[in-house]
Amino acid sequence: MTGPLDGIRIITFTQAWAGTSGTELLGLLGADVIQIESRTHPDVWRGGYAGPIPPAVADPTRRQRRWNVASAYNSVNLNKRAITLDVVDPQGMEIFKRLIPLADVIADNFTPMVMEKWGLSYDVLRSIKPDIIQASLSAYGATGPLREVRGIGGTMEPMSGLTSLLGYEGGRPMNSGSMIPDAIAGLWFAAAIVTALRHRARTGEGQYIDLSMMESNAMITGDAFLEYTANGRVRPRTGNRHPRIAPHNIYPARDGAWLALSADDERQWAALTTAIGRPGLRDDARFSSMEDRKRHEAELDQEIAAWVCEQDASAAEARLLAAGVSAARARARDELLEHPALTERGFGATIEHSEAGTQHLAGVPWRMSRTQPEVRRPAPMLGEHSFEVFEHFLRMSREDYDRLVELGISGDSPPDSGRVSPED
């Protein structure tokens, strides 16, 4: 047992990040996730066929192909198998249709027109496998006035309302620095699919899921949305401040690092004033209640900042946490997996990729007491499992597979001629 979805099979056309991250979650939960790419349209996060191997990955002792060592692709496709199959070719489509009965879920993150264009509507899939779950993720969903509009993380973040809330007090709206809308949509995609799987397990009924990046990201703004519809107030950007809590900010420390801290209630406030050696602040009329502290937040920030700027951030973090105060040093990407709670939980994964080498990655975001999921395999290489899948599920011979490769319908490398258009 390697996770609660052991025995579930997902066949997915997802590419880039949004749908890909959702199907990765299902793979981390134990499902057998098989990604379909084509040699003419490999996953765009493989970065295309042309160009050098990134120096940080280059290893002359290994066979390395650019499209198999892209860190973006390799970071979000754990626990998957990958096949190449050109479903635009009639022979490729025929092979795909033979795979459908073996799947519990068919997933994609195309614009809504693509699966229709390929003749792979839910009705068609269901005629082949009556209890199939089809899950489609697109920028705006398969219905509605914007259904044909394309979107990516950098445009869905503003369209979902998230950007309007991120930024400094009085400042312009900001997109996040890490294109988070894709991963948020992927998480909701996984949530919807497991829900459908549970329903099917109880009733035998499949269904069609139409998930929109815009809506799934908007869900993260739900209380701000209600603030407008109930109170008529458009929530302003407030930097690091909280509508109720003070102090609540990120302060510069002596060592050049930054320390986030807040005192979420009266107990934490008392603990904070003791920990920073300023118990007298509790008797200061400006700070005697949360409402008072909020009212005098700028002055309070000066008091806290004066203490933090004389501390090393890590030591201050430890001291405040031990005292029962919410605190955290702002960490950089290359040290995230070293957080003590995460190392104790075994969150970070170290895995060997046959072309990219040793990888340290974000791993499984759950601990489960009986069916603990785990990182079982690195992200797959292009077409790595084509023959394995075709042979096992379709009883395809090596000769027949080689013929598919010759025809460009499958394989593990760029097509022979100039048929590549990975940009679009």
Place this chain on the structure above:
Amino acid sequence: MVDAAALPGALSDVRVLDLSTRLSGAFCARLFGDHGADVVLLETPDGHALRGESPFLDGIAGAERSLVHAYANQNKRSVVLEPGDARRRDLVFGADVIVVSDRATAEEVRKHAGAGAVIVATTPYGLDTSMADMPGNDLTAGAASGWALTNGDEDEPPLRPTLHQSAYLAGTMAYTGAVAALVERESSGLGQTVDVCELEPMLWMAAPGILGATQGNVFGAGRGRPGVFTGPVATKDGYFSVTFSRPHFWTEAMRALGLDDLASDPRYLDRTVRQAEAEPLAARIEGALAERDRWDLFHDMSRRRCTVGIVLDMSDLAESEHLAARWTTAQTQVDERPAATLSSPCQMTATPWTMRSPAPRLGEHTDAVLTEWSATREGARG
């Protein structure tokens, strides 16, 4: 039009006991309710912590007036018991899923839950770590997860996530894991504990940046300076984002803005050339954008197959024809005042994900739930 709320939910056979004290847990439990589960929010007479969370209806605090409570506790029933009331154990025993927010409650629940119960915990640092009892929130999750150091302007402090982001994401992650555990229970008949550390969903979402940091691939815009190449910029009536990640995005966007010389100059198809000349290019592009209306730009550029986005605020979302057409919004009530709320992130044909009932009033369902759930327990004993 289908009345989604009239259809049975995917989880209509599931009973959930919400013992959460944090937003992450409350939101997780709400998602079960969105799919038709009978979710019981067990409260003390003081009420769930979210009832005291601002903002409030008309800015006036009250147990039924928190808008965070209204959003995260919809589709639930409320039961009030005094601390130590023995009937709490009956509720624990009768639940398929029990949501908790701290280690002590998880340990207590394990003693009284049925063998098939799924116990789902969302905490700042996980149930079983040396930091398990330490406090944390959205601000500290943003700092410890790397979010803060990848957001904001380079000459300003690091920036926290959008308020409550880590809690909503942890709640959704917990829901996903817990439903997966229910799928597995269909064959094993056994429950288990699903333990989500609120940091981990944030880090999972930073996965490309984490691996990229060790492999020489800087992922995302990171902290920087304002401008059209890094984020939204002003139009005549708002803010607008344009992306240039593919060559034709650049060409068509420049044509849409009337900057034909930039569109036709092949040098600018190369991202590195654009970066090298970012300042003068940005000045021209931003000048052109500032002359246009945002929706006019959106439709024009979308027709040209560019990927662009308007910075929509909550008033825009509330008035969005697109969201209305997809039934993303639904009517709820906050202290009996009607208000629109976000209902569903997607459409599911057989088991719609939907708004079923407003957040409950404190103790609104105490008698009904105690009667129904105790009857079930007596039946199980009999």
